[in-house]
Amino acid sequence: GKVRAPTHIISTISDDRGEEPCYAGVPMSSIVEQGYGVGDVISLLWFKRSLPRYCTHFIEICIMLCADHGPCVSGAHNTIVTARAGKDLVSSLVSGLLTIGPRFGGAIDDAARYFKDAYDRGLTPYEFVESMKKKGIRVPGIGHRIKRGDNRDKRVELLQQFAHTHFPSVKYMEYAVQVETYTLSKANNLVLNVDGAIGSLFLDLLAGSGMFSKQEIDEIVGIGYLNGLFVLARSIGLIGHTFDQKRLKQPLYRHPWEDVLYTKLVFCRGKLQV
Ligand code: ACO
Ligand code: LMR
Numbered sequence: 001g002k003v004r005a006p007t008h009i010i011s012t013i014s015d016d017r018g019e020e021p022c023y024a025g026v027p028m029s030s031i032v033e034q035g036y037g038v039g040d041v042i043s044l045l046w047f048k049r050s051l052p053r054y055c056t057h058f059i060e061i062c063i064m065l066c067a068d069h070g071p072c073v074s075g076a077h078n079t080i081v082t083a084r085a086g087k088d089l090v091s092s093l094v095s096g097l098l099t100i101g102p103r104f105g106g107a108i109d110d111a112a113r114y115f116k117d118a119y120d121r122g123l124t125p126y127e128f129v130e131s132m133k134k135k136g137i138r139v140p141g142i143g144h145r146i147k148r149g150d151n152r153d154k155r156v157e158l159l160q161q162f163a164h165t166h167f168p169s170v171k172y173m174e175y176a177v178q179v180e181t182y183t184l185s186k187a188n189n190l191v192l193n194v195d196g197a198i199g200s201l202f203l204d205l206l207a208g209s210g211m212f213s214k215q216e217i218d219e220i221v222g223i224g225y226l227n228g229l230f231v232l233a234r235s236i237g238l239i240g241h242t243f244d245q246k247r248l249k250q251p252l253y254r255h256p257w258e259d260v261l262y263t264k265l266v267f268c269r270g271k272l273q274v
Contacts, residue, residue: 003074004186004267006188013045013048014045015046015255023044023045024049025045026044026050026128026175036101037060038059038060038063039051039058039060039063040056041054042056042059042165042232043055043211044058046225047183047211047212047220047225051213052209054166054211055211056168056207057162058159058162058163058166058167059229061162062157062198062229063114063160063229063232063233063236064157064233065155065159065233066198066229066230066233066234067106067156067233067236067237068234068237068240069243070235074096074099074103074240075099075100075238076096076237076238076241077095077099078095078096078098078099079092079093079095079238079241080214080250081095081096081253082096082242083241083242083245083246083250084245084250084252085252085253086242086252089221089239090244092241093238093239093242095236096129096238097191097234097235097238098233100227100230100231104264105195105225105234106195106230106231107141107195107199108195108198108199108202108226108229108230109225109226110140110141110204111140111195111198111199112199112200112202112221112226113139113140113177113221113222114128114139114140115176115179115196115199115200115203116172116203118179119171119175120144120174123184125179126182127174128179129179129182129183129186132146138235139183139190140195140196141176141192141193141196141199141200142191142192142196143180143183143189143190143191145189147189147191147193148188148191149184149191151186152191153191153192153193153194153197155194155197155198156191156193156194156197158194159198160173160177160197167201167205168209169204170201170204170210171207172203172207172259173200173201174200175200176192176196176197176200177192180192189224195230198229198230199226202226203221204231206221211241215217220236
């Protein structure tokens with residue numbers, strides 16, 4: 001019989017060999033003719049299937065809500081400084097993207113992992129939060145620099161409202177809200193943040209849509225697809241900040257001396273003292 005020569009690359013999401021490119025088997029002409037949006041394209045290229053409209057709409061809302069959060073956040077700050085150092089678009093963009101991680105924007109996957117594990121094991125919010133504390137791990141998806149119990153994040157509310165109206169089940173989100181109720185009883189800044197809202201709601205999307213097997217959900221959560229939503233979304237804002245600085249012909253940034261505490265550092269019982 002025929003022997004297939006081994007290939008160096010295996011690819012399963014797209015194919016450009018025919019008359020027109022296909023995303024997960026769907027030709028580009030269908031994507032355009034059927035009025036697909038960016039949520040559909042993400043469904044095809046990330047999840048390799050067409051998802052129901054409420055799911056693709058949810059993905060699009062996540063992207064719109066996370067596109068930017070002003071010039072002061074870590075990512076935009078880095079991008080602005082880089083653009084003002086005269087660097088090009090790609091350098092300015094990636095300089096901002098590189099700040100996305102466990103503290104800023106990149107806590108979505110861990111939020112999904114920890115909320116799922118705690119909910120599936122039947123831990124009460126108290127047991128979950130206290131077990132994290134014992135391990136010395138901050139609860140991903142909880143806490144914000146400027147948002148408070150009495151000044152909630154509007155983005156979180158909007159995502160929750162959408163899910164309440166359109167999702168068949170919001171059990172993971174409800175669990176995250178119970179966790180927030182407990183953490184807020186400890187400190188007023190320990191709100192459910194946008195990473196935690198997306199992480200818990202995406203679990204509801206995966207589990208409730210009937211489009212994914214249990215094994216596929218474990219794989220998506222295990223590999224960590226969800227920080228990709230923030231990376232993709234925030235790229236829109238970071239590109240905007242780059243253009244803004246160039247348009248404004250902003251000079252090289254130098255941080256003011258007055259805003260730096262110049263001092264000798266002393267370590268006391270393992271903690272940095274000034
Ligand atoms: N879980 C448990 N305790 C917490 C948490 C948390 N998620 N966040 C803060 N605390 C407590 C801790 O006791 C902390 O003391 P420590 O420094 O001894 O650990 C105390 O609150 C004060 O913490 P700060 O560092 O002053 O809080 P800050 O306002 O600087 O941190 C941050 C905000 C980085 C978001 C933090 O809450 C955190 O790490 N959260 C988890 C990661 C996360 O979800 N990041 C995404 C934020 S949303 C976004 O970026 C789009
Ligand atoms: C963001 O979306 O960038 C934020 O929630 C982080 C912040 O510090 O506001």
